[in-house]
Every structure is written in structure tokens, then in C-alpha cells.
Amino acid sequence: FDLLFERFLNPERVSMPDVDIDFCYERRGEVIEYVKQKYGQDAVGQIITFGTMKSRAVIRDVGRALGFEPAETDRIAKMIPNQPGQSFTVEEAVRDLKDVRELYRQGGRYKQLFDYSMTLEGLSRHSSVHAAGVVIAPGPLDDYVPVCVQTAKNGGNGEEAIYVTQYDMNCLEDAGMLKMDFLGLKTLTVIHDAVQAVKARLGALRHPVSGDEYESIDDVPLDDADVYAMLARGGSAGVFQFESSLAIDKLRAMRCDRFDDLVATNALIRPGPLDSGMTDVYIRRKLGLEPVRYPHPALEPILEPTYGVIVYQEQVMRIANVLAGFSLGEADVLRKAVGKKKADLIAEQLDKFVRQAVERGVDERVARDLAEQIETFGRYGFNKSHSAAYSLVSYHTAWLKCHYPAEFMAALLSSVLSSTDDVVKYIAECRDLPRALPRLDEGIEVLPPDVNESGWKFTAVGGSQIRFGLGAVRGVGEGAVRSIIAARESGGPFTSMFDFLERVDLRALNKRAAEALIAAGAMDSFGHRAQLLAGLDTAYSEIAARKAEEEAGQASLFGGGEAALERVDPELPNVPEWPEQERLAREKEALGFFVSGHPLDRYRWVVQAFDRVNTANLRERPGAAVELACVVTKVQRQISRRDNSEWGKVTVEDFHGTATLLAFKDTWQAVRDILVEDAIVLVRGKVSGRERDEEDPPVFVDEVVPLDGIPASGRLAVQIELPIGAGWDEDVFEKARVLLAEHPGPAPVELCLGSDNGVPAPRFRSRSLTASPDADTLDALGELFGRARVRLVKAGDNGGETPPF
Numbered sequence: 001f002d003l004l005f006e007r008f009l010n011p012e013r014v015s016m017p018d019v020d021i022d023f024c025y026e027r028r029g030e031v032i033e034y035v036k037q038k039y040g041q042d043a044v045g046q047i048i049t050f051g052t053m054k055s056r057a058v059i060r061d062v063g064r065a066l067g068f069e070p071a072e073t074d075r076i077a078k079m080i081p082n083q084p085g086q087s088f089t090v091e092e093a094v095r096d097l098k099d100v101r102e103l104y105r106q107g108g109r110y111k112q113l114f115d116y117s118m119t120l121e122g123l124s125r126h127s128s129v130h131a132a133g134v135v136i137a138p139g140p141l142d143d144y145v146p147v148c149v150q151t152a153k154n155g156g157n158g159e160e161a162i163y164v165t166q167y168d169m170n171c172l173e174d175a176g177m178l179k180m181d182f183l184g185l186k187t188l189t190v191i192h193d194a195v196q197a198v199k200a201r202l203g204a205l206r207h208p209v210s211g212d213e214y215e216s217i218d219d220v221p222l223d224d225a226d227v228y229a230m231l232a233r234g235g236s237a238g239v240f241q242f243e244s245s246l247a248i249d250k251l252r253a254m255r256c257d258r259f260d261d262l263v264a265t266n267a268l269i270r271p272g273p274l275d276s277g278m279t280d281v282y283i284r285r286k287l288g289l290e291p292v293r294y295p296h297p298a299l300e301p302i303l304e305p306t307y308g309v310i311v312y313q314e315q316v317m318r319i320a321n322v323l324a325g326f327s328l329g330e331a332d333v334l335r336k337a338v339g340k341k342k343a344d345l346i347a348e349q350l351d352k353f354v355r356q357a358v359e360r361g362v363d364e365r366v367a368r369d370l371a372e373q374i375e376t377f378g379r380y381g382f383n384k385s386h387s388a389a390y391s392l393v394s395y396h397t398a399w400l401k402c403h404y405p406a407e408f409m410a411a412l413l414s415s416v417l418s419s420t421d422d423v424v425k426y427i428a429e430c431r432d433l434p435r436a437l438p439r440l441d442e443g444i445e446v447l448p449p450d451v452n453e454s455g456w457k458f459t460a461v462g463g464s465q466i467r468f469g470l471g472a473v474r475g476v477g478e479g480a481v482r483s484i485i486a487a488r489e490s491g492g493p494f495t496s497m498f499d500f501l502e503r504v505d506l507r508a509l510n511k512r513a514a515e516a517l518i519a520a521g522a523m524d525s526f527g528h529r530a531q532l533l534a535g536l537d538t539a540y541s542e543i544a545a546r547k548a549e550e551e552a553g554q555a556s557l558f559g560g561g562e563a564a565l566e567r568v569d570p571e572l573p574n575v576p577e578w579p580e581q582e583r584l585a586r587e588k589e590a591l592g593f594f595v596s597g598h599p600l601d602r603y604r605w606v607v608q609a610f611d612r613v614n615t616a617n618l619r620e621r622p623g624a625a626v627e628l629a630c631v632v633t634k635v636q637r638q639i640s641r642r643d644n645s646e647w648g649k650v651t652v653e654d655f656h657g658t659a660t661l662l663a664f665k666d667t668w669q670a671v672r673d674i675l676v677e678d679a680i681v682l683v684r685g686k687v688s689g690r691e692r693d694e695e696d697p698p699v700f701v702d703e704v705v706p707l708d709g710i711p712a713s714g715r716l717a718v719q720i721e722l723p724i725g726a727g728w729d730e731d732v733f734e735k736a737r738v739l740l741a742e743h744p745g746p747a748p749v750e751l752c753l754g755s756d757n758g759v760p761a762p763r764f765r766s767r768s769l770t771a772s773p774d775a776d777t778l779d780a781l782g783e784l785f786g787r788a789r790v791r792l793v794k795a796g797d798n799g800g801e802t803p804p805f
Contacts, residue, residue: 001263001388002305004314004328008385012329015173020132020181022393024192025415028184032134035182042140045147045163047133047172047179050124055080055090057125058117066113076103076113078692090117129164132181135172141165145175186415187240187393191217193411194400197460201407208403217396222259227395227402231256235436237429238401238412240394241266245620246274254283260305261286262391263384267311272380282309295370296362298322312384313339316374323370324356338375346375405433406444406460410467413446414457417472420592421657425616427593428655430466434788438723441787448521448587448595449473451500452493456481468520474590475516479508497526498539498569502546511540519590528577529586535572542570581678599631600655603680603707605778607654609716609792610682616656618697623689628699629707630654632679637672640664650675650701652683661685663701671704680707711773717748717795718771718778719763720785724754732784737769739780745772748795 008017023031036044053061056077063073079100080093093100094114103110129150137144146166165172169179195217198205206213207220214220231251236242242251242262247269254261268279284290285307292308294300302318303310310316316338317331326334334353337345350371357367400408409430416422430444442464449468453461456471456478470481483505487494494500500523501514517523518532526532578586584594600607607629613621615630630652638647648668650661661683663671674681681704688697710716720736722728740749749766771777773792781790 001384002314003385003388004317006328006332007314007317007335007383010329010332012327012333016176016178018179018181020183022183022185022188025184025186025189028182031182035134035136039136040140042142042163043137045135045137045141045165047130047135047165047169048127048148048167049130049133050168051126051128053121053123053125054082055088055093055117055121056082058090058121059113061125062113062116062120066109066116068109068113073113076110079103081691090114090121094118130169132183133169134180134182135165135177136180137177145172145177185393187397190408190411190415191393191396191400193414193457194404194407197407197410198400198404201460201463217400220396220399222392222395224399224402225257227398228257228261230402230436231262231398233436235401235433236398237436238409238426239398241390242394242398244269245617250279250283254286259391259395262394263387264306264311266387266391266394267382267384270380270382273311273382276376276380278309278311278380282307282311285309295373296323296366310373310381312387313381314384316381319370319374320353323360323362323367324353325360326353326356334374335381339381350375402437404463405430405437405440406463406466409433409444410458410460413466414469414471417457417469421616423472424593424655424657427595428616431655434786438786438788441782446595448524449517450525451484451517451522452488452525454522455485468591468595470517470522472591473513473516473520473522474592476513477508480504480513483508494526496569497523497532497535497572498542500526501539501543506540506543511536514540516590519586521587521596527572529583530578531572531575534575535570538570538573598655599653599678599680600629602775603629605773605775605792606707606710606716609794611655614656615652615654615659618659618687618699619694621687622694622697624687626685626687626699628652628654628659628683628685630659630681630683632675632677632681633658635675635677646672648672648675652681660696660698661701662698667701667703671701674704674706675701681705682707682710712746714746715795716773716792717750717765718773718781719750719752719791719793720781721752721754721761721789721791722785723789736781736784739784740769740771740777743772743774743777743780745770745774745777747771747773747792750793 032044059077059080060070060073063076064070079097080088080090082088088097094104095101100114104114105111135141135145141147141163147163148166149161150164151161165177167175167177172179195205204213205215205217205220207224209226230236231239231242232255234248234252236248236251242248242265247265250265250269251261254265256262256265264282267273268282273279281290285292294303294308299319299322302315302322306312306315310319313335316335317326317328320326320331320334321328334349337349353374354364354367354371357370358364397408409426413423413426416426427446430446433443434440445465447461447465447467449470449472451470453459453467454470457469458472459467459469461467470476470484471478484500487500487503487505491503494503501509514536515533518529518536521529523529523532527535577583580597581599584597584599587596588594610627610629613626613628615628618626618628631654632650633653634651636649638649639645640647645665646668647662647664648671650663652659652661661675663675683699683701684703685699685701687699690697718740747770749769749771751764751766752761753763754761778790778792779787
């Protein structure tokens with residue numbers, strides 16, 4: 001990967017380097033225990049951190065001490081920006097922000113609040129233990145630094161004492177101690193679980209096309225064209241480091257096709273490079289839209305992988321080494337000066353660079369231009385070794401998703417069990433996989449949990465299904481799941497609900513947990529959910545009676561052994577099934593989301609036409625006008641304190657998660673009869689741009705229409721994607737023409753040549769054909785062209801007029 005060891009350690013480096021190592025999330029505790037055993041319990045400690053009073057926190061703390069209402073101090077605190085790149089101290093806010101300055105000038109309690117806050121800001125507020133930091137000493141730790149003792153909270157038995165340094169990491173560095181970060185990375189757990197699942201199913205990790213076998217994921221080649229094609233299509237959901245909309249857009253825009261693109265993208269999708277335009281320059285040069293230029297011919301080998309753009313800190317070091325004769329240790333001093341923005345050191349090092357470059361025959365103007373570039377781009381330069389290491393993990397996740405999507409998505413879902421929103425998002429991705437992997441005719445089906453198949457985690461079933469994990473069922477603990485698995489492994493599959501309850505440990509699985517399993521669908525193989533729940537009391541009573549007889553020793557009274565005590569298992573009552581709406585509602589209560597179905601399923605094609613905006617990406621669109629296809633799950637009518645007008649707070653859900661709608665005054669009056677529970681609607685509105693809403697922004701409603709009216713409105717077009725270079729038989733198009741004629745309707749028919757990669761793909765609209773945008777039409781077209789190639793889109797939604805064909 002052309003990395004420099006001197007970036008990590010060199011003779012000119014005064015301070016010790018940071019050693020950051022990522023481990024499987026579930027086994028991090030084992031690593032710390034190993035280090036303690038190897039170097040001695042008293043030589044290994046964790047590191048203290050001190051939380052300081054920053055601008056917002058100090059306002060809240062001082063306000064509480066002065067008797068302000070919490071709501072008032074919260075409002076004042078939020079007047080001070082606290083975002084990356086735009087963070088103000090209290091003093092700066094009073095000086096530079098109009099609203100804060102006016103409040104300060106009112107004097108009295110507000111002036112006192114700000115004055116005290118300015119005095120206290122920056123002081124240490126509390127101490128805690130660094131999440132990952134570990135320090136290792138040559139001998140007992142308290143021979144070198146002061147320590148304190150705390151009780152272990154994680155990974156221990158609750159009584160284990162751990163050493164914690166009383167110096168923070170900066171002071172430890174000054175004291176000459178070696179600090180390491182042992183980080184638990186869930187992605188490594190995902191990779192491990194997916195690889196183990198593949199090996200369990202196939203006996204080895206192998207390439208599904210070539211048949212090449214690999215001992216570990218580290219052995220897979222980094223030039224797999226199918227993997228890069230998936231990423232270039234935007235299929236990076238679940239891929240480490242590349243899940244954000246920004247990363248997806250950049251990978252598509254550059255038509256990612258090599259490992260160096262991943263390394264560069266990891267470095268370029270950061271505020272500095274984005275703001276400076278470096279990212280777009282890289283993309284334009286990669287696509288041949290702009291000539292690649294090198295400041296000096298000698299720099300071509302250094303800058304060729306990044307098309308002449310200085311992206312990495314290592315490139316700054318190599319430039320200084322090649323042009324100015326710096327040793328790599330001296331070059332690292334220059335790199336550190338630029339990166340840390342130390343003005344006096346920058347001036348000293350760049351003067352040295354220009355002087356020595358000129359002495360070595362470089363034109364002075366070129367040397368000075370390069371010095372300016374190094375200062376400008378160098379401060380944004382990213383550590384290539386870091387970027388390459390993360391990109392390797394990214395590639396491994398992408399390889400698994402591309403070639404073994406069921407095993408990968410099962411492992412990914414297991415890693416986010418504690419986050420309902422993430423589980424919903426990845427279940428939606430399972431359904432939408434054909435978009436990223438056109439070879440799949442159908443998405444990966446996520447099945448409800450099953451007491452005869454499920455483990456604690458999600459598990460792949462074959463290559464096209466995933467079985468829900470029992471650990472995701474609310475109210476069912478780890479002990480209950482262990483009991484279920486143990487009973488299944490010792491006695492074989494359960495044959496009925498009664499057989500199940502009789503064989504598991506009911507001390508671990510109480511009645512409420514059994515109800516949750518029924519509602520989640522985990523016992524669907526024994527009967528429908530309504531009769532299972534109706535028969536649960538009888539089953540528990542019968543089991544209790546049998547256990548009581550056993551304990552009383554009744555077998556000996558009759559002398560007939562088991563035969564004399566044989567009792568008939570109770571049958572399930574004959575009750576009607578729950579309606580779908582009730583079944584899904586109970587399922588969601590047990591799991592937190594829908595699995596066996598979704599209220600939007602019958603409108604799936606229509607929803608996909610609007611899913612560029614969904615509940616999962618609203619936070620990326622502050623202040624934007626949006627259209628959201630969703631189902632209403634909760635309606636709260638509120639009364640305004642200001643003018644007693646009624647307004648509505650509505651919770652909605654789509655395939656990706658949930659969101660909140662807010663509708664006021666006339667808008668609420670116009671839409672309240674449509675926004676009722678279980679209504680399936682298209683909402684038009686504006687995403688909140690308020691800073692306080694940045695984590696979970698609501699949508700301010702402008703208009704709401706029922707979704708079932710959209711297909712007949714002419715707003716949708718039937719789109720067929722034709723891959724460039726793919727050979728199609730002429731009779732396919734003739735069959736399509738006949739099929740469309742048999743399904744007339746209001747929707748225009750569009751052909752899309754290729755997919756959108758950076759720029760919209762060319763689209764052509766039929767002059768004569770329109771079609772009905774219903775499931776029958778789309779399913780039939782999917783049979784001809786492949787399901788992933790057919791979709792509904794908003795008519796003419798490509799930023800311009802669609803030419804006819």
C-alpha cells in the first residue's frame with residue numbers, strides 16, 4: 001500500500017506514537033486480560049479522562065446553581081453553536097453573536113450567568129475512564145505514575161479492581177509512558193460471524209464463481225470487479241465507512257473500480273477536503289474530465305495514485321524527501337507542523353523546504369508554489385496508513401455482501417440488535433439488494449424467529465433467507481434462549497407448543513416471555529398465533545399439574561409407572577386467526593418492527609418511487625422540501641398554549657424506520673382527517689433545520705394525500721433499466737411492447753441506459769406507450785428484464801425533459 005513506517009516511528013520523533021488496534025467487539029475483554037497476564041496485573045492500567053465545562057455545559061451548570069429554570073438555561077445554551085468547525089466559547093458568543101450579546105446587555109441575572117460561565121469555562125468537571133485507552137509500564141504502574149483503583153463494570157465479575165492512571169493521556173505522553181487504544185469494532189465481529197456462517201454452510205470460504213478457496217478473509221484478492229461494481233451502483237449499505245449518503249454519492253460519482261479509490265475516498269470525505277474542492281478535483285481527474293497535472297515531474301510517482309492531488313500526509317513527507325532531500329524523519333516533522341497548524345514551526349519548516357529544494361535544482365517559483373500547496377492541502381491531509389487499514393475492512397465487508405449477502409446481512413443485523421432503527425434499516429436493505437446486486441431476482445427474505453431454527457443471533461438459512469434471532473424478541477432473556485437451544489439440541493425439534501413448554505426450563509422462560517415468542521411468530525409452526533395465545537394458559541396449567549404429580553410421587557401409588565400416569569396433551573382451541581392489522585401490531589410490540597409483513601407491502605412499488613427520501617436519511621436534509629411515503633402509526637392532538645389552536649404530532653413509519661410529523665393551524669385542519677392511524681399517505685413538507693432537532697428532525701407538514709391515489713395521477717413512470725453493452729434479443733422488446741399494450745394506464749414508459757454514476761443516465765420516454773403502474777405490470781416486466789431492472793419513478797425526475805423514443 002506504499003505506506004511509510006517513518007510516519008509511525010522515526011529518530012526525529014520526540015513523543016511516543018499512539019498505538020490504536022481494533023479487535024472483535026465481543027472479544028476485547030479477552031485482549032485486555034491477555035495483556036494483564038503477560039505484563040503483570042499491576043503493570044497494566046486504564047486511563048483517566050477529565051470532562052471539561054464547555055460552553056453549553058457550563059451555561060447549564062451555572063444556570064442550575066443560580067436558580068434558572070432548566071428549560072430557560074437549555075434555550076440559552078442552544079443559542080451557542082456547538083458543531084464541528086463552528087464551535088464558540090461563551091466569551092466568543094457574547095462578543096460575536098447578536099442574540100447572545102443582546103441578552104448579556106440586559107444585565108442582571110443574564111449578565112451574571114454569562115460572567116460566571118466565562119470564568120468557569122474550561123475547568124474540569126468530572127473524571128471517567130477512557131473508553132479504549134490502556135497503558136503498559138515496564139514494572140508496577142504506580143512506580144511511574146499515580147494511580148487510583150476502581151471497580152470493573154464491564155468484562156469483569158463486578159468485584160474486580162482495575163488500575164486507572166490519575167494522569168490523562170497527554171500527561172502520560174509527557175511522562176514517557178506508552179499508551180495504546182484497544183478498540184472494540186463491531187465490524188470485525190460482523191466479518192468473523194459472516195465468514196464462520198459461510199464455512200458452516202459450504203465447508204470453506206470460497207469465491208462463488210471461480211471456486212478459489214481462502215483460508216481467511218484476509219486472503220481474498222483486492223481486485224474483484226463485482227465488488228467495485230456493487231459499490232459504484234450505490235450498494236454500500238452495511239459496508240464499513242461508506243454508508244453515509246455522501247460516501248455513496250462520491251463512490252458512484254467516481255465510478256469506483258479499484259482499491260485505491262476506497263483509500264482515497266476514506267481520506268476525501270472529510271470537511272477539509274470537501275470544503276477545499278479536493279474531492280471534486282480527484283473525481284473529475286479520475287473520469288478524464290480534467291487533465292492530471294503534477295507540480296514537478298519528479299512528483300509523478302508520488303501523486304499518480306491520486307491524480308496529482310495531495311491527499312495523504314505520507315505524500316507530503318515523500319515530496320519533502322524527493323524534492324528537498326529531507327530525511328523521512330525530518331519530513332515527518334514538517335508533516336506534523338502543517339497538520340497541527342503551528343504557525344512558527346510551519347514557517348521554519350517551509351523555508352527550509354524551499355531553500356533545500358532550490359539548492360537541489362528546483363525552480364524557486366515551483367518550490368514556493370509547492371510550499372503553499374503543502375500548507376493548504378497538508379493541513380487536510382489524512383493518514384494514509386489509517387485510511388488503507390479502514391479501507392481493507394471496508395473491502396472485506398463489501399466482498400462478503402457481494403458474494404454471500406445472506407450470511408453478511410445476518411451478521412450485520414445481529415450486530416445492531418440493540419438499535420431498532422438500524423434493524424429496520426437493514427431489513428429494508430435485505431429487500432432492496434437486487435438494486436445493488438442485479439444478479440439477484442429477489443431480495444433476501446427476513447423470516448420471523450422460530451424456536452426450531454433460531455439462535456440468539458440472526459442466522460442465514462440457505463443463501464436467500466435470514467432467520468430472526470431469538471435475542472431480538474423483547475422480554476426473552478439470554479437464559480431463556482440458552483434453555484430453548486439446549487432442549488432442541490438434546491431432544492430434537494419441538495413438535496407442538498406443549499412439547500416446547502414441557503421441555504424448556506420454565507424458570508428461565510416465564511409466561512410473559514412465551515407470549516412474546518407467540519406474538520413474534522416464533523411458534524408459527526405449531527398453529528396460528530391467536531390459538532397459540534388462547535391455549536397458553538391451559539398448557540401452563542397442565543404442565544404445572546404434571547410437575548406437581550411428579551413431585552408428590554404419585555407413580556408409586558398406582559404401581560403402574562409412567563403408563564399409569566400417561567395424560568393426553570391438551571389441544572389448541574379452535575379460535576379465528578387475528579386480522580393482519582392485529583397480527584402485525586402484536587408482532588411490532590414484541591420485536592419493535594414488522595417482519596412477517598408491513599402495512600406498506602401492497603404499495604411497495606409506489607413507495608420505492610419516493611424512497612430517495614426516507615425516515616432514515618431525513619437528518620441529512622435539514623431545511624429541505626421532501627415527499628415521504630409512509631403509514632401513520634400514532635396521532636397525538638395537542639392544544640397550543642399560545643392561542644389555544646389545535647395542532648397535531650403524528651408518528652409515521654416506512655420500510656426504513658420512523659419519523660415525526662408536525663402540523664399546525666390551517667394545515668392541521670386540512671389534513672387531520674387524512675392523518676389517522678393506519679392511513680397510508682404521501683406527505684409533503686419541510687425537514688426541520690433547527691439545531692436542537694439535528695439528531696431526529698421532524699417534518700413540518702404542508703400537504704398530505706392518500707398514497708392509493710398516486711398511481712392513477714400520472715405522477716409515476718414505469719422505468720426499465722438497460723445495462724450498457726448487454727445483449728437483448730429483439731423478441732424481448734416485442735414481448736414488452738405487447739405486455740404494455742395489454743396493461744394500459746396513465747404511466748409513461750421510460751428506458752434508462754445504464755445506471756446513474758455521478759451523472760444521470762440517459763433516459764428516453766415512449767411516444768406511444770403508457771401503462772398501468774400496478775404490481776401485475778411490473779412483475780411481468782420483471783420476468784422479461786429482471787426484477788432489479790424494473791421500477792416506478794417520479795415521471796421526468798431526472799432534472800430535465802426526457803426525450804421520446
